[in-house]
Amino acid sequence: MRLMFRTAATLALGLLTLQATAGDYAFTLHNRAKGWTINGFYTFQDGRWSKNWLGKGTTIQAGASVALDWKSDEGDCVVPFRVSWENYGADEYKLDWCKGVKNVYMLEKGFRTE
Secondary structure (H helix, E strand, O other): OHHHHHHHHHHHHHHHHHHHHOOOOEEEEEEOOOOOOEEEEEEEEOOEEOOOOOOOOOOEOOOOEEEEEOOOOOOOOEEEEEEEEOOOEEEEEEEEHHHOOOEEEEOOOOEEEO
């Protein structure tokens, strides 16, 4: 009986841990590039670029932000990403998402994270 209780408690703790880590790649994308509008955010995995994570027609004006969640904490830690800008084109970067990134700030040149 004692062993069954210990096993059940361990399973319950494991499930809580899984629930707590699900969505570890949730973050907020901030546009801190004055005068520029972000119109796309893409990630590169398995040899190809993803769909636009912002969704069709969604943009991020200067000073605004959008919450994004990959709804997974699996996959490579270092994942290239591409940000596209209205009337400009796109810039590509790499980021170690396993470091607990919660905010990505796009700047006039480059980006920073928290």
